[in-house]
Every structure is written in C-alpha cells, then in structure tokens.
Amino acid sequence: MATFDDDYVVRTFSPSLVDGKPDQATEAWLAATRIGFHEDSDPDSVRESAIGAIDDGRVFTGVYARNPVAGSLGDDWPVGTYAGYTKSINVGGGALVDSYLVSDVTVRATHRRRGMLRHLMTDRLAAAAASGHALAALTASESTIYRRFGFGPATRKRSIVIDRRSPFALLAQPGGRVEMASPTELATVAPRVFAQFHATTPGSVDRQGQYANAYNGLDYGTAKPDKNVRAAIHVPSPGAPADGYVLYSMVSDGPLSVLKVGDLVAPTRDAFLGLWDFLGAIDLVDEIRWSRAPVENPLLHALAGSRDLKTVGESDHVWLRVLDAPAALSARPYGHDGSLTLRVHDKLGHADGTFRLDVTDGAGHATRVGENAPAALELDAATLATLYLGGVSASLLGSAGLVAEHRQGALGEATRMFAQDRPVYGVTDF
Ligand SMILES: CC(=O)SCCNC(=O)CCNC(=O)[C@H](O)C(C)(C)COP(=O)(O)OP(=O)(O)OC[C@H]1O[C@@H](n2cnc3c(N)ncnc32)[C@H](O)[C@@H]1OP(=O)(O)O
Secondary structure (H helix, E strand, O other), X not given: OOOHHHHEEEEEEOOOEEOOEEOHHHHHHHHHHHHHOOXXXXXXXXXXXXXXXXXXXXXXXXEEEOOOOOOOOOOOXXXXXXXXXXXXXXXXXXXXXXXXXXXXXXEOHHHOOOOHHHHXXXXXXXXXXXXXXXXXXXXXXXXXXXXXXXXXXXXXXXXXXXXXXXXXXXOOOOOOEEEEOOHHHHHHHHHHHHHHHHHHOOOOEOOOOOHHHHHOOEOOOOOOEOOOOEEEEEEOOOOOOOOEEEEEEEEEEOOEEEEEEEEEEOOOHHHHHHHHHHXXXXXXXXXXXXXXEOOOOHHHHHEOOHHHEEEEEEEEOEEEEEOOHHHHHHHOEOOOOEEEEEEEEOOXXXXXXXXXXXXXXXXXXXEEEOOOOOOOEEEEHHHHHHHHHOOOOHHHHHHOOOEEXXXXXXXXXXXXXXXXXXXXXXXXXX
C-alpha cells in the first residue's frame, strides 16, 4: 500500500513578494487556501494576504502531489496547506506568552480523509514544541476536528442584538467623551488601544498585521477603501490620548436599519460604556448587532432595558493546546495558593505525564513528577487547555465528565486556583 511519502512531498517556506506581488509559490499556496475556504481568488486579496503573512512572519507548509493528474491545477498548487507563526497570548495578570498560532489549514476535496491534516498537525506541532513554544492556538472551522490533536476551547464569543426601537439608556453615566474619528486618527489610536486591551485581558491573542487595513479605513481583505465604515473614539479627559474605539457600519436587513459593530476595543470601563452610550444614541437605527461580544458582558447589566439585549448565538473562539505543561503552568498567575497534582493524557505526547503545581503568593511553579505520584485530578490534554486559561472552571469541566477527581475537594481547589480576576475574552480573529 502506498504511503503518504509515496504520494506527496511536503515543502515549508516563507512567503515572499517579487516587485510587490506574491512570488509563484506564495500565490499558488494562497490560491489553494482560498479554494479550501470557498473564497474568491481576487488578486488584491491574495496580495494583501501575502503582505500580512510576511508581516506576521508566517511559515507556510504545502503538501504537493507527486503525480498530479494531467490537466489538474498546476504542480506548484498544494493539495494541502498549513501556516504557523508566533504571537503572544495573555494568560492572566498581564503575563504574555509567545505562542504558536495555526492558520489556513486546508486539504483539497479530492485528497481529503487520507490523513493529510493529521500528518501536518503532528509534524508541525512537534516542530513548534521543539522550538520552545509552551502553547499553541487556533480558531476552528468546526468544533469536532481539533480535540483529537489536544486543542481545547479556551475562549468563547457571543452574537448579540439590541432592539433600538425601545429607548436605549445606561444605568451609570460613563466618564470621558466620545467623538467620531477620521480613519487617519484611528490608524494611530487603534494599535495603541489594542495593545492596552491585550496587556490587560486574559485570553487576548495579539493581532496579525492585516488588522492595519481596518485601522486605516480599508477593507481588511483587499485594502480597498471601505466606504461604509465609520469610527468613533473615547477620550477619558480633555487632551488625553484615546483609550477606546469602535468601527461600525450601517446595513439594511429587509425593512430593518441595522448598525453592525465591526471592531470594538475598550480596555477601560468608561471607554466601554462611553462607546455604547454613543452607539445607542445614533438615530434611525432599529437594531444594533455585535458578533464579538464577551460571554460575561457588562452591557447586559449596564442597560436600563436589559431585555432589549438578546443573545442570538454563542460559540467557541480560541482553542489552546499545551505543548509544554510545566512551562505553561508556571507562566500564568493564579487566584489562590495551593498545590495540585494533575495526571494528563496526551496522545501526541507533548503534555502527557503527571505534573505538580505549587502556587505561592499567586505565582505558579510546575514540575513533572513520577508517573506513579498520586494525582488529585486526571484529564486529557484538550481539557487541560480549556482549564488552563480559567475561562471554564474545573468544577464545570468535572460536571461535564472531563476531569476525574481522585482527592475529595480537588475540583473546588482547582476552580479557585485557576480563576482569573477578569473575564477571559479576546477580540482577535485569526
Ligand atoms: C485552524 C484552521 O485553519 S481551521 C480550518 C480547517 N479547514 C477547513 O475547514 C477547510 C475545509 N476542510 C478541509 O480542508 C479538510 O476537510 C480538513 C482540513 C478539515 C481535514 O483534512 P483531512 O486531510 O481530510 O483530515 P485527516 O484525513 O487528516 O483527518 C484527521 C482526523 O480528523 C478527522 N476529521 C477530519 N475532518 C473532520 C471534520 N470536518 N469533522 C470531524 N472530524 C474530522 C478525521 O476523521 C481524522 O480522525 P482520526 O485520525 O482521529 O481517525
């Protein structure tokens, strides 16, 4: 029986431009990912993706058929694609951990279910672990694919709709002031505000280079002027730099006039409430829709008419993967002191073993201990990833049947230890 290597050759390379355009390998790789995600091959989008990928330091991996069928897409078009790069993740208390991000995973329909994803994921995660990454992360197209590779859902997002046909009023008046901003102003404000959000929000993933398009009033994908987008900034006091911003646009949905919140980044209470006060004050709006709302949303509690806010969807957002358990567990701060021994099962091996976590004055120190050391909790690598960030409690994961408690009270202890002092949330799509 033919092996993977008989049929395919795997090439890993850095994307590059020649005379401002993606070189042949880069262009073919990007065009192939667009087939996988049902996106068009607009040359502007392909160029912008290449520029963004270079800015991020992405490494592309392509799987190429050794014997392509005559007349099929060119030999330089991969039948499988995969990208990896490094960005930081806030793991709590302002601790940022450089993590290995996985993106653009596609396998051509004519080559699927032959183990190509498994081959790529196994090989690339091993390389990421060998290069010293303690964590990997991705956002998933489907929720049933990545658990088998040790990824667990770590942050969630909500889609909300606010009925603006009822009066919009906040219970507390925010400080500071909101004004509409020009795209040029936003290009300076947005990266700084996001950096503040990223430094203070557990679960935040640093943003990729292509976000600069949105900050400049351009379409994220094509870098063409986005004529529908509007921007506003929040300023905490006269003359102070802006500490929050929102990008939004108006769309029609049948008879409804809808304000769509595109990107709202507000690291402070006043910025968050001030920007919402502004959005709620815009006339000729029937609904406000926001698809990146936090699960623990202050707006629900801030609204006088809280029933006007409806959650219309919720899903997993960032999936984490622990590649080095002692390093990852030692990197984040903890809400409660204590000691826990965790037995972790990991089919890919990276986080497999028994680990003792000691927390003193909120600082964690984790070490690998002997396989036979008595463990208080037992879980698989995907569940460890979910537990790690603190967005889901150990007790809840225990109730879901994902953590076995071998010492009475250990689930409660882990719940207190892993709790974050701020809601776990992120505003980066990658
Ligand atoms: C991080 C990201 O980029 S998310 C985006 C992922 N890409 C997409 O959704 C684009 C469209 N889909 C595809 O390109 C492909 O179908 C992929 C990448 C999802 C799967 O690629 P394949 O090469 O067919 O997967 P492969 O044959 O290696 O399967 C590996 C395992 O995952 C499972 N699997 C693969 N696809 C799916 C799926 N859609 N749902 C559930 N399980 C799946 C397989 O059953 C197999 O399980 P096993 O090894 O435990 O028996």
